[in-house]
Amino acid sequence: MLVGNIYVISAIAVVGGGLFGFDISSMSAQLNEQSYLCYFNQGPKGPPFTDEKCSGPHTMVQGGITASMAAGSWLGALISGILSDRLGRKYTIMIGCLIWIVGSTIICASQNIGMLIVGRVINGLAVGIESAQVPVYISELAPPSKRGRLVGVQQWAITWGILTMFYISYGCSYIGEKDFRGWKAAAWRVPWALQMIPAIFLFLGMMVLPESPRWLARKDRWEEAQSVLALVHAKGDLHHPFVALELQDIRNTCDFESQNRHVTYLDLFKPRMIHRTVVGLFMQIWSQLTGMNVMMYYITNVFAMAGYSGDANLLASSIQYIINVIMTLPALMWMDRWGRRPTLLVGATFMAIWMYANAGIMATYGTVVEGGVGNVAAQSMEVKGPPSKALIACTYLFVASYAPTWGPVSWVYPPELFPLHLRGKGVSLSTSGNWAFNTALGLFTPEAFANIKWRTYLVFGIFNTAMFFHVLFLFPETAGKTLEETEAMFEDPDGIPYIGTPAWKTRISTHKVAQMEQGHVGDLEAKAVPGSASPGVGQESGSSSEPGIGSGSGSGNGTKTKEG
Template structure:
């Protein structure tokens, strides 16, 4: 492609976009690498049986590092490019994994998780940007939503590895899974060497011929005159020329009229995805099922694995149909369903549970009530299914497509940093919460989902099947508190219109130079 990218495999947008998703899978690996060891005796011995607050701090150290990594993308994405930033994320993950695998105390484990978290923060911010900039509008939602699917696969694969290793006596039972998680990162960093850079970033760097060739290879079978390729090239050209007249890129641009609203939308969506309660069901599902009365380590691990399988399977329909269903309907339906299931879990726990002791820890538990236990497990499964098919994929897709290119790297990293900020807070707060206010924790997250529904209904416009440049017109139209009024035809342009606008801009630019 362009210079040296002649292999057909590197010219397939599905392969290019999906391979980058390995970066998202790193987050999934971390989630289940911790959730699977919570009932591991060797882990408890080596790290001195951490209580609710200490365990929360260990788990939260990863999103703390991710917050730093996501913010670093504001610099890295524009300075060294999307591709090299993804490669860097893989290298950092390997370093963090080595420290975790070799850790002999809580301090070393936390440092390793912080470093690995930096990698996850970088990749979770840069991969959606990269995907959105190398895919055509008709499949962009599908490709970016693969980020969420890769997370679910990372959770599932690592969980079964940890599950199998749990039958090994001694520290190898958790060190082997933590060591094996280096392999995907190595594959990511090496593999990305053979894939193209973002054409939008290249154009912004003045490498216009390279950008056009990559667009042709990705979307026109190498034909520079393909109508879609010409249209995308002209729209990128128009947008870049416009943004160059606006001055240098800076954080001040994020609070300018028209941009700040989108920063708030992207950040709040990432916030709602965390406040939905999915953290409880991923990081601490063992605690949830213990409280429901599911006893026995083997039975608990099997029940957990079913949830992770459902998470993978139910993400598939969202990937296939996200560009048909639209972002708004998926978010609205998802938040309502998730709030409903969490309220049911909290109600069942409150009605049939009581304070008790499980494995030496104080916990709100249901005992000798198989019906209530099964009902809570089913509601937990349905909650995860609801997240997987709605909020999960859209929470990564929407922020990646609503920002102008001038601030896209900074804005998406801010939105992703918001995700990790709330992930950090909740990862630390949930264990103490379950051990103090118990079932009321579910009511809190259920209420968050209903609040998200109201926010999304009034303020989130639909963006499906629009080019990144057409999204500009959607937000230029207004409707700040009436998102449902945005017309389906807003921003739609023909090739002739785009070319005409560019010609006018270039003419004006020449006239300005002549006048000086």
């Protein structure tokens, strides 16, 4: 018996995002822990850990350890498109769970840095698969008016994963003594073993969830596709108007794309696709260049420079994880009303402000510490007194700005950009951009703090400024539109060639879609949507037919407007 409640489906599926969160805080919580620093010590006296104060891995090596997961995720995201198109969204997610269990086993059993890196690369493969395909899976099942909220739950799951694993790691830090003689490896082995639990839960949970109806349709399994749509959207009623409407949307799209059954990643770079490919890719790239994951991975280093150490550092760091969880909620509740564009623009503005503020505080009040605070080179400066509190406040405010904006939207947006036959590969390519830059930033950040110091914040402030203008001019609004309707926005014959409707002219259409979902099809068929300029579903770009709102990839929701 399959589960049909879309909220339950999303709650189970987004545990895949929780795996990413577990990895982030499992590393950030260990960076200043005695057991981790001594076991993987590369200090002056190195193994067998005879230093009076273990300094842990060298700066570049630590960057490599952190970035190894992201490097694996980059590859996982790319291969996920191929797996997803062949095996389906559901079974691809389940494969990712098995890979995560293998990687976590190697990590918690690590005997040296090499083994730790191998385990994190394997874990990364799993995270890349899950982060690319969970949003696709949910977006292809969710009703349009709730799609942003439901896909955005993935970001909320990430924040919960971060918070949960951080406190697990904090509790396990009390295993053994917190000095260079009495530490025990179990302090990091136990939390890294426990991170297998959500993967086991996700694997078992996916067994009772349906497959994506759009993937089933592409495989000509129409009866199953209709059954899934009825189960999820109409409590099993195969004859509900919205089920018929949605099925016709999918059928017309599949008919139109039947000549594109065999697609490759190169198809994403053809003239009619290049714009949305670049937008999707930069959606994920910019989400990394905000500097948020730097705050997540290396926050204990930032707070060490603000004068916090030991338990005080861990507790202060955990506050930002709590902020991250709480501040993601507004986006889940209102993202579909706010729209994607305003959310991204507001987020970029505030994040730039806090990054510039941190750069100014460090440049004005910070003092350089030779060798770094606590002999950690990445902790290259120290701020004391009121400026240190201002630094922490701006860090918290940065997290509070990211959590309801770029965090959830970065997962919601890419699946909405691509047509059905390219959605799996398009989202996997977009997500690979996330992980490629995550890898680069994992390597860059420790070295940046060690060498260019306060200017590290300045770099991210400039990135946030640049992304504001990119969104303003080139990111169209996708909120409230069916996936097929979004396709027509890019094919608008009256728009900009190869781009479609100009981004600043696109609007939210939640009210219209909500009517569809409630079965008020007759009202929609009776009148056209004011300002609609795109062809109806199943019509080729440039068709002279009137725009419509019912059954397909038109700028309405597909059913053609009645003539006359």
